[in-house]
Each structure stands twice: as C-alpha cells, then as structure tokens.
Amino acid sequence: MVSLWGTKKGDDPVGSGSGSLHEGDEDRAGPRPSRREYRRREDEADERSRLLPANPRGPHSDGYLDPDDPAVSPYNLWTVRFLRYLTILFLIITFLWWVLLLVSIFVSPPGLHTRGSGFFDFSFTTLTAGNLLLAILFFAQPSKAMRVSSAIIAGFLLVDMILIVAVPRIRAEEGWPGIASVVWAALIAMWCILSDRVVEWGKKEEEVRLTGRPETRRTLRGWLAVLAATIILIVYIAITILMTATLIIRARDASLEMDGERYFVDGDKYQVHLACIGNITTDEDGKRTPTVLIEAGENPSEYDFEHWAYNAYQNSSIDRYCYWDRPGYAWSDNAPSPHSAGMSADALSEALAVAGEEGPWILVSAGTGSIVSRIFSSRHFRDVSGIMMIDPMHEDLLYKIGSPSRGFMLWAWGVISPLGIERIGGAIFKGRTREDRVYGRNAYQSGKYIKAQLQENLVANSLTKNEVVSSRTIQSRDTPLVVVSSGVHCRKDPEWEQKQKELTNLTDNLLAWDVVGKAPHEVWHTYEGRRVMEMRLADIVAQKYIVPVEADE
Incomplete structure (x- = not known):
C-alpha cells in the first residue's frame, strides 16, 4: 500500500536505494541538527516545518526523505504557489x-x-x-x-x-x-x-x-x-x-522625405498622403484647366506610375497633376477595418478638401485603382471632366482578389511580417534602399501594405462590389472616357478582354479604346504603352474625339 507521501506502509519513510544517504554524505551536507532541535522546530510549525516524523525503527533514523520523493517539491512553499x-x-x-x-x-x-x-x-x-x-x-x-x-x-x-x-x-x-x-x-x-x-x-x-x-x-x-x-x-x-x-x-x-503632405481623414483616425505637381492654370474664358488625379493600381503611385505622369507634365501634355496613396500604401496610414473602395474614395475626397484642392478633375487610374476612381467619379460627377483607365479591373472580376485562400495567405504573411526576413535580407545582401521599401519594388513586404491588401480582400466581393455597382447608376453618362488595355493580358485571359470591352460602355462618351499589343498589365512598362497613354491623356485634356486604334507595335 502506498502512503500519502509515496512510501510503503510499514517501511522506513526516508526510503532507500540511490536516493538514501551514504557514508560521507554527512560531511558534504554539513552537520545535522540534533533531534531536540527537530522537535523544537516541529512545535513551531510553519511552511518550512517537517512533513514526516523520524522513524527510529528504519535503517536511517534521521528522518530525511529520498530526494526523488514526490513530497520534496518547491510547491510546498506558498510563495512558489502564489507565483505560479x-x-x-x-x-x-x-x-x-x-x-x-x-x-x-x-x-x-x-x-x-x-x-x-x-x-x-x-x-x-x-x-x-x-x-x-x-x-x-x-x-x-x-x-x-x-x-x-x-x-x-x-x-x-x-x-x-x-x-x-x-x-x-x-x-x-x-x-x-x-x-x-x-x-x-x-x-x-x-x-x-x-x-x-x-x-x-x-x-x-x-x-x-x-x-x-x-x-x-x-x-x-x-x-x-x-x-x-x-x-x-x-x-x-x-x-x-x-x-x-x-x-x-x-x-x-521613417526618415525618407516625401512630396506633398499627410492629411488626417475619417475623424482624424488616420492620415493619407497627397501631393500635387504643377501650377493652377486657366483657359481663355478664365476657367480652371483640369487637374489630373492619379489613382494607382496594385502598387503605390510613386512606383513608376507617377513617373509617367511626371514625364507627361514635363512634356507639357498636362499642366498639373495630383496623386495620393490609398490607406496602407507608401506614406499613408492604414485605415480601420473593414475598409472598402468606397471608403478610400471618401478618404480621397476629404484629403483634397483639407488640402484646399478643387476640380475639375481628369481621373487617371490603373488596375484595381480604377474601382476607387469610378466610385469617386460617381460621387463627384460635376467636378469630373474626363476618365482614363489603364487595364482596369471590372467589378465582376473582384472575386479574384476576394478569394478566401488569398485572404488566408495575406493574413499569414502579415503575422510573420514583423520578422522582416525578406526586408532584412534585401537591405543586407541586395542593397535595397529606403525608396525600395517604402514605395518601390519591396513595398509589398511591409506590414502596412499587407494589411491594406487584406482589407481589400475581405470586402472585395461584398461592400466594394456593391459600391461600384451602385456607382454605375449615378455615373454621368456624358463624361469623356478613354480605356487603354494590355494586349498581353487580353490574349492570356479572354474573360478579361470581354470585361475591358464592357467598361468602354461606362459612359456614352467613349473617346478611345486602345489595346497595346505587347504591353503587360502595367501598360506603362513598355515604350509603346507610355506613348499611347500620354497621347490619350493629352487628347482627353483637350476633349478631342478620336478614332479608336489598336497599338500593336
């Protein structure tokens, strides 16, 4: 029979075997207290009092336990138990x-x-x-x-x-x-x-x-x-x-300088970055000439898309342009979740108002950014004098960026993003700069960007789709429209080509639909793509009606 303290009834409570004291142990352990001292300690019981009395009949009458006995535990002390x-x-x-x-x-x-x-x-x-x-x-x-x-x-x-x-x-x-x-x-x-x-x-x-x-x-x-x-x-x-x-x-x-300023939006919950290049000009009648408002696609505006606009500005194709970073991109903060494209459009409207910027606007957007521009246009149709979309996303294809598997992967990448393995390796071994990480080729590695992508994923096929579908009903039908599509993307995905054609019916005032044959989704990555885009932008600024062409070379 096993007793409370793990020893057999009738046996010596101190135990035997490898855990018992042997000759020479007393010298290593120091002098033992006398039995009278033990009795005095037992009379003054506290948490350090003996748990078992000495057994004078056992082979070791000193009353000590085997070190492996379960009773030898730090949990006997209330201090240890309290800490646990x-x-x-x-x-x-x-x-x-x-x-x-x-x-x-x-x-x-x-x-x-x-x-x-x-x-x-x-x-x-x-x-x-x-x-x-x-x-x-x-x-x-x-x-x-x-x-x-x-x-x-x-x-x-x-x-x-x-x-x-x-x-x-x-x-x-x-x-x-x-x-x-x-x-x-x-x-x-x-x-x-x-x-x-x-x-x-x-x-x-x-x-x-x-x-x-x-x-x-x-x-x-x-x-x-x-x-x-x-x-x-x-x-x-x-x-x-x-x-x-x-x-x-x-x-x-954080020390990287930026053009423009950050402006608080949505009740001062977060800031978005907005910058404008060029001077305000007027036409012969004294009216303000349109300002080009750029909405980037899957990457920050500064990542080569804004460079194309700057070249158009230097070539005098346009007099002035503004660009901003959607929440979570480049210098902009992340917005509260959930966050839809319509909320981004409202944040842009508020930032423009705080900055004192006024229309008329020519909206130039690419990829998924065209969703935000379309919603912005429908809510400010009196201030929009033209729309130019570069290989735009159709609302019927939002399910591709709103898939659950993509959302899970974004969340997983976000969770491990604080480790910064890619960013640290890029900085040490590949010479990646601040520009690369903030808005360039490595911007996708930042937690803010991943969070923004995750937010877009969560509401792409629900809130965002409902907002952009609703925007069709209030979109001004006489707004001039230009669509420039990627020939590579259209050939690779027939559904994408079909939806590009449908987007040309967004208004009743289509100026041109150009398919740049050798251009990828980022049409401005090819010389021909940049040429067609700049030409069409100048035409839409001048409000010219054009015969649509297909630019294959």
Missing part, C-alpha cells in the same frame, strides 16, 4: 488581449484602431503568451540557461520599446496598443526571470529541509525539460532579434 497562480493569471490576461488584437485585424473595435498594420502588437503579444506558457510548463524545473535566455529576450524587448517610443512615425503607427504590447512583453520577460529564480530558491529550501542537502543532480526527465525549454527560448531570442532589426529598418525608412 500569478503566472497563470498573466497568461489568461495575455490570451484575452491576443484574441482582441486578432479580431481588430479584421474588425477594428472602437478606440483600438492603430494607424499601422497591427501585426507588430499582435506579434509581441504572441511572444508574451509563448513566454508565459513556457514558464508554466517548466515551472518546477528552474535553470540558469532559461534565466539567461529570458534576460536576453527582455533586453531586446526593452530596445524595441525604446525604438517605438522614440521614433515619432513608428509611435504614431503603433499607437497605444503597440506601446502597451511591447511594454507588457518586456515586463513578462522579466517576470519569468524572477519567478524562475524564486522557484530555484524554493527548490533548494525544500531539499535542505526534507533531504538534508540541496540536490545537485537532475533526472533524465529534468534534463530533457531544461533542454526543451532552452531550445524554445533560443527560438524566441531569434524572433526577438529579427523584430528588433525590422524596427530599426522602419526607423530608417
């Missing part, structure tokens, strides 16, 4: 915060919206939950390796906290949720060090009290537990280092 309960409470709080941050990626609760992507605070909270879970799983196996690893993590988290607070742009993007998440992560890392140290103290205290000496050996199970915990903590260290490096790159990118 607190650690569990901290894990519950962290988990609830983690769930709230996860939900806020898809639907922003009031007061919890951040002007950044929201992936950094989610990653910090995930790291915090991992630290606490590890501390609970290996609570009774303290080790110096775990404390050193936790100290390294805490050090890097403190650096992250300083970077977020000290760099104004990062501080504005992360907001109070990001600051609170990194502060909490640093505090929990230090808490793990403290609790591990206290458990080690409690373990030695109980070993001295119940076995007569502190145990210097570990069981195989104990060594495996320490090894597993240390390996996991090393992974945490690598994650923290990568996040710190990504924050350093973000701080570096």
Whole structure:
C-alpha cells in the first residue's frame, strides 16, 4: 500500500536505494541538527516545518526523505504557489488581449484602431503568451540557461520599446496598443526571470529541509525539460532579434522625405498622403484647366506610375497633376477595418478638401485603382471632366482578389511580417534602399501594405462590389472616357478582354479604346504603352474625339 507521501506502509519513510544517504554524505551536507532541535522546530510549525516524523525503527533514523520523493517539491512553499497562480493569471490576461488584437485585424473595435498594420502588437503579444506558457510548463524545473535566455529576450524587448517610443512615425503607427504590447512583453520577460529564480530558491529550501542537502543532480526527465525549454527560448531570442532589426529598418525608412503632405481623414483616425505637381492654370474664358488625379493600381503611385505622369507634365501634355496613396500604401496610414473602395474614395475626397484642392478633375487610374476612381467619379460627377483607365479591373472580376485562400495567405504573411526576413535580407545582401521599401519594388513586404491588401480582400466581393455597382447608376453618362488595355493580358485571359470591352460602355462618351499589343498589365512598362497613354491623356485634356486604334507595335 502506498502512503500519502509515496512510501510503503510499514517501511522506513526516508526510503532507500540511490536516493538514501551514504557514508560521507554527512560531511558534504554539513552537520545535522540534533533531534531536540527537530522537535523544537516541529512545535513551531510553519511552511518550512517537517512533513514526516523520524522513524527510529528504519535503517536511517534521521528522518530525511529520498530526494526523488514526490513530497520534496518547491510547491510546498506558498510563495512558489502564489507565483505560479500569478503566472497563470498573466497568461489568461495575455490570451484575452491576443484574441482582441486578432479580431481588430479584421474588425477594428472602437478606440483600438492603430494607424499601422497591427501585426507588430499582435506579434509581441504572441511572444508574451509563448513566454508565459513556457514558464508554466517548466515551472518546477528552474535553470540558469532559461534565466539567461529570458534576460536576453527582455533586453531586446526593452530596445524595441525604446525604438517605438522614440521614433515619432513608428509611435504614431503603433499607437497605444503597440506601446502597451511591447511594454507588457518586456515586463513578462522579466517576470519569468524572477519567478524562475524564486522557484530555484524554493527548490533548494525544500531539499535542505526534507533531504538534508540541496540536490545537485537532475533526472533524465529534468534534463530533457531544461533542454526543451532552452531550445524554445533560443527560438524566441531569434524572433526577438529579427523584430528588433525590422524596427530599426522602419526607423530608417521613417526618415525618407516625401512630396506633398499627410492629411488626417475619417475623424482624424488616420492620415493619407497627397501631393500635387504643377501650377493652377486657366483657359481663355478664365476657367480652371483640369487637374489630373492619379489613382494607382496594385502598387503605390510613386512606383513608376507617377513617373509617367511626371514625364507627361514635363512634356507639357498636362499642366498639373495630383496623386495620393490609398490607406496602407507608401506614406499613408492604414485605415480601420473593414475598409472598402468606397471608403478610400471618401478618404480621397476629404484629403483634397483639407488640402484646399478643387476640380475639375481628369481621373487617371490603373488596375484595381480604377474601382476607387469610378466610385469617386460617381460621387463627384460635376467636378469630373474626363476618365482614363489603364487595364482596369471590372467589378465582376473582384472575386479574384476576394478569394478566401488569398485572404488566408495575406493574413499569414502579415503575422510573420514583423520578422522582416525578406526586408532584412534585401537591405543586407541586395542593397535595397529606403525608396525600395517604402514605395518601390519591396513595398509589398511591409506590414502596412499587407494589411491594406487584406482589407481589400475581405470586402472585395461584398461592400466594394456593391459600391461600384451602385456607382454605375449615378455615373454621368456624358463624361469623356478613354480605356487603354494590355494586349498581353487580353490574349492570356479572354474573360478579361470581354470585361475591358464592357467598361468602354461606362459612359456614352467613349473617346478611345486602345489595346497595346505587347504591353503587360502595367501598360506603362513598355515604350509603346507610355506613348499611347500620354497621347490619350493629352487628347482627353483637350476633349478631342478620336478614332479608336489598336497599338500593336
């Protein structure tokens, strides 16, 4: 029969075998207290009192337990138990915060919206939950390796906290949720060090009290537990280092100057970037000449699409143009979720009003940006004097960017984006610049861009489609229209070609539909594409009616 303390009834409670004391053990453990001293301690019972009386009939009448006895545990101390309960409470709080941050990626609760992507605070909270879970799983196996690893993590988290607070742009993007998440992560890392140290103290205290000496050996199970915990903590260290490096790159990118200004929109919830090039001019009748308003496609406006407009401006094809970055692109903040194309159109309207910019406008858009331009045109049809769309997206094809599989992949890339593996590698080994990361070839790697793409994905086939379908009914039918399509895209996808043709019926005033035969989706990437686009832009500015042509060469 097994007793409460794990010994057989009638046997010596101190046990036998490898865990018993042998000759020479007393010298290593130091002098033993007298039996009178034991009795005096038992009379003054506290958490350090003996759990079992001495057995004078056993082979060892000193009353000590075997070190492997389950009664020899740091959990005998209320201090250790209290720390464990607190650690569990901290894990519950962290988990609830983690769930709230996860939900806020898809639907922003009031007061919890951040002007950044929201992936950094989610990653910090995930790291915090991992630290606490590890501390609970290996609570009774303290080790110096775990404390050193936790100290390294805490050090890097403190650096992250300083970077977020000290760099104004990062501080504005992360907001109070990001600051609170990194502060909490640093505090929990230090808490793990403290609790591990206290458990080690409690373990030695109980070993001295119940076995007569502190145990210097570990069981195989104990060594495996320490090894597993240390390996996991090393992974945490690598994650923290990568996040710190990504924050350093973000701080570096924040110093990149921009044309134009940022303007608060949507009740000052976030800022969007707007810039205008050229001077306001008037015609012979004293009326303002149209300003070209550029809406980029899948990439930021500054990524070579705006360069084409600048060349048209230098060639005097146009007198003035404005461009902006949709929420989450380039210098613009992320908008609260959910965010549709119609909301982007409203943000553009508000930014133009705050900046004091007035029409008339000639809307030039590409790809998915044409959806925003069409909604903007329908809501400001009195101020729109022309529409030019370059290989535009049709609303019937929005299901392609709104597929669940694409949304899941975007979310997954967003979650790991704070590690910045691609951005760090590009900066170190490929010489990628700030321009590349903010609006250039590597802009797709940033958490803000991924969040913006995810927002477009979530509502593409619902809110956005409803908005653009509704815009057809209020679109002015006499607005001049030019459509320039990609010949490569049309040949590769017959459905795309059919929808391009349908878009030429957006108004009753089609000036031209040009199919540039050798041009890709980004038509301006070829010389012929740029030539046709600039020619048609000059024609629509001059309000000329043109015979549609197909530019194959």
